[in-house]
Structures are given as C-alpha cells and as structure tokens.
Amino acid sequence: MVVESALLSDKHIDRLFHALADATRRDIVARLLEREQSVSTLAAHYSMSFAAVQKHVAVLEKASLVGKVKRGREQIVHADPATLRRATRLLTAWEGVWAERVARMDEILAEPPTDH
Amino acid sequence: MVVESALLSDKHIDRLFHALADATRRDIVARLLEREQSVSTLAAHYSMSFAAVQKHVAVLEKASLVGKVKRGREQIVHADPATLRRATRLLTAWEGVWAERVARMDEILAEPPTDH
DNA sequence: CTAACGTACAACCAAATGGTTGTAGAAAGC
DNA sequence: GCTTTCTACAACCATTTGGTTGTACGTTAG
Numbered sequence: 001m002v003v004e005s006a007l008l009s010d011k012h013i014d015r016l017f018h019a020l021a022d023a024t025r026r027d028i029v030a031r032l033l034e035r036e037q038s039v040s041t042l043a044a045h046y047s048m049s050f051a052a053v054q055k056h057v058a059v060l061e062k063a064s065l066v067g068k069v070k071r072g073r074e075q076i077v078h079a080d081p082a083t084l085r086r087a088t089r090l091l092t093a094w095e096g097v098w099a100e101r102v103a104r105m106d107e108i109l110a111e112p113p114t115d116h
Numbered sequence: 117m118v119v120e121s122a123l124l125s126d127k128h129i130d131r132l133f134h135a136l137a138d139a140t141r142r143d144i145v146a147r148l149l150e151r152e153q154s155v156s157t158l159a160a161h162y163s164m165s166f167a168a169v170q171k172h173v174a175v176l177e178k179a180s181l182v183g184k185v186k187r188g189r190e191q192i193v194h195a196d197p198a199t200l201r202r203a204t205r206l207l208t209a210w211e212g213v214w215a216e217r218v219a220r221m222d223e224i225l226a227e228p229p230t231d232h
Numbered sequence: 233c234t235a236a237c238g239t240a241c242a243a244c245c246a247a248a249t250g251g252t253t254g255t256a257g258a259a260a261g262c
Numbered sequence: 263g264c265t266t267t268c269t270a271c272a273a274c275c276a277t278t279t280g281g282t283t284g285t286a287c288g289t290t291a292g
Contacts, residue, residue, distance in 0.1 A: 010139040021134035022280085023126040033213040040238055052281050054240070059279095073238050073289035081214040088207040095204060097149040098197040138250085156268055168251050170270075175249095189259035189268050 008086060012064070016087055019063035024048070025056050029065055029079060036078035039068075124202055128180070132203055135179035140164075141172050145181055145195060152194035155184075 008016070019025055028042060043053040057077060060066040064083040068075045124132070135141055144158060159169040173193060176182040180199040184191045 010142075013142070014137050014139060016137075017133045018137035018279095021130050021132075021137055023130060024280095026126075026129070030210065030213070033210055034217065038238080048280090049282060050239080051241080051283080055280070070239095075239065079214065081211065084207060084210055084214070088204060088211060091200060091204040091207065094146065094149055094200055095197065097146070098195065098200070101150065134249095140250095154268080164250090165252060166269080167253080167271080171250070186269095191269065 008090075013090065015059075015063040016065065016083065019059050019065055020087075022056070022059075024053075025060055028053075028056060028060060028077075029084075032066055032077055032079035033081070033084075036076050038074040038076055040074070042077065124206075129206065131175075131179040132181065132199065135175050135181055136203075138172070138175075140169075141176055144169075144172060144176060144193075145200075148182055148193055148195035149197070149200075152192050154187075154190040154192055156190070158193065 020029070024046060027045075031037065031042065031045070039054060039057055040050065042057070043050045046053055057066065057068070061068065064080055066077050067080055068077050070076075136145070140162060143161075147153065147158065147161070155170060155173055156166065158173070159166045162169055173182065173184070177184065180196055182193050183196055184193050186192075
C-alpha cells in the first residue's frame with residue numbers, strides 16, 4: 001500500500017519533516033500561522049544572529065512551509081497551510097494503516113473457532 | 117498560544133520529526149505499522165548495510181516511534197502508534213491556529229462598515 | 233544625497249548525520 | 263559442541279547542519 005501522498009516526492013517529504021525537526025523553525029511556523037511578518041521582525045524574537053534566522057527561513061521555504069514576498073526593503077514571510085495540511089494527511093494516513101491492522105485483528109478474534 | 121503538546125518536550129518533538137525526515141525511516145515505520153518484524157527481516161529490504169538499518173531503527177526508537185522486544189536471538193521491532201498520533205495532533209493543532217485566523221478575518225469582512 | 237534599515241550570501245567552524253567495515257557476543261539449529 | 267544466524271557497537275569517513283562574522287546591495291527616511 002502506498003501511503004505517502006502522490007503530491008509529494010520523498011525528497012520533499014524529507015525536507016518537510018526536517019524543517020519541523022528544529023524548535024526554532026517550529027516557532028517560526030507557529031508565529032507565521034498567527035500572522036505574516038518580516039524576516040527582521042521574526043529575527044527579533046531569537047537570540048541568534050540575523051543570518052541564522054535567515055537560514056531557518058530558507059529551510060522552511062525549501063520545505064514549502066513558508067513563502068516570502070518583497071514589500072519595499074522588507075521580505076514578508078507567510079505560512080503555507082496547504083503544505084502543513086499535506087504533512088498532517090500523511091501522518092493521518094499512517095494512523096489509518098494502523099487502524100486497519102487493528103480492525104483485521106478484531107475480526108479474527110471475533111470469529112467463532114472452527115475445526116482444524 | 118502554546119500549541120505544542122504538553123506531553124512532548126521540544127527535544128522530543130525535534131527527534132520525532134527528525135526521525136521522519138528520512139525516506140528509509142519512513143519506510144521502516146510504514147512496514148512496522150503493517151506488522152512487527154525483526155531487525156534483520158527489515159534490513160533485508162534495503163540495499164544498505166545491516167549496521168545502517170540498525171542506526172535508523174535506533175533513531176526511530178529514540179523518537180519513540182518504534183520499540184523493540186527480544187525474542188530469542190531476534191529483536192522484534194514494533195510501531196508505536198501513540199507517538200504517531202501525538203505528531204498528527206501537533207500538526208492538526210497548527211491547522212487549527214490557521215483556521216482560527218481565517219475565521220477572524222472572515223468576521224471582520226462580514227461586519228458592516230462603521231464610522232471612523 | 234546620505235545615513236539607516238533590511239536583506240542576501242560567502243566563508244568559516246564545530247557538531248551531527250548517514251553510511252561503511254570490523255569485531256564480538258548471544259541464541260538457535262544441526 | 264560447533265556453525266550459523268542475529269544483533270550491538272566502535273571507529274572511521276564524507277557530507278550536512280546550525281550558527282557566526284563580515285561584506286555588499288537595495289530601499290526608506292530625513
């Protein structure tokens with residue numbers, strides 16, 4: 001059974017989960033889900049250098065979790081909920097695999113014993 | 117708003133998503149959701165060395181996505197769907213943040229204009 | 233027009249990662 | 263009891279990652 005979304009390649013899923021495997025990047029995503037903001041506004045929340053935050057944003061961009069649009073001298077970063085939804089769907093599909101397995105076992109257990 | 121599950125520390129969530137940021141490890145998880153199996157049975161599916169697969173299993177274990185139980189000389193690996201569910205809940209909660217934001221904007225747009 | 237602000241990226245560094253090979257021990261099968 | 267199977271892990275290596283500093287360019291404000 002193919003569970004992984006046909007819309008995402010393995011490489012893309014790699015990037016997606018890798019992007020979420022860091023507390024700073026998760027925090028960035030959480031903030032952007034609340035509201036879009038510029039890179040430097042985001043950077044102000046973290047004790048690391050601006051360049052470090054930029055790198056995190058770049059990782060999130062490559063994972064399609066966020067996007068950027070230029071407004072004057074600022075780059076405004078926004079979340080991409082569609083990508084988030086795809087990630088959720090992938091995990092939900094996996095839960096489905098498990099649920100099916102449990103259901104099969106329940107059926108087997110519910111059957112009356114037969115002669116061997 | 118604190119979205120991340122109170123049941124998981126940041127470090128644990130790091131490990132969880134990092135564990136899923138590799139195609140081989142996702143495949144291992146998918147196979148184990150179907151059925152538990154030994155490390156060497158798992159290893160037979162991949163063209164890398166046994167030690168490499170062992171390392172992947174160790175990463176999944178640290179992330180609590182799988183567990184191992186010794187049966188004779190074999191270590192039987194099984195999936196831990198509870199951890200999977202926690203990961204799904206985290207992403208679902210994030211979708212909720214986005215949905216709330218969209219709902220707020222819809223409210224604002226639905227309000228009749230008022231005098232300034 | 234200039235200073236300040238905001239951003240991009242190169243180069244660097246230490247640590248982590250993913251894979252290999254080799255060694256060793258436990259358990260099963262003959 | 264010995265061979266085979268299964269597993270664990272150390273040591274190694276190349277690559278990637280996460281952070282820093284420094285330089286440079288575009289845009290805004292005065």
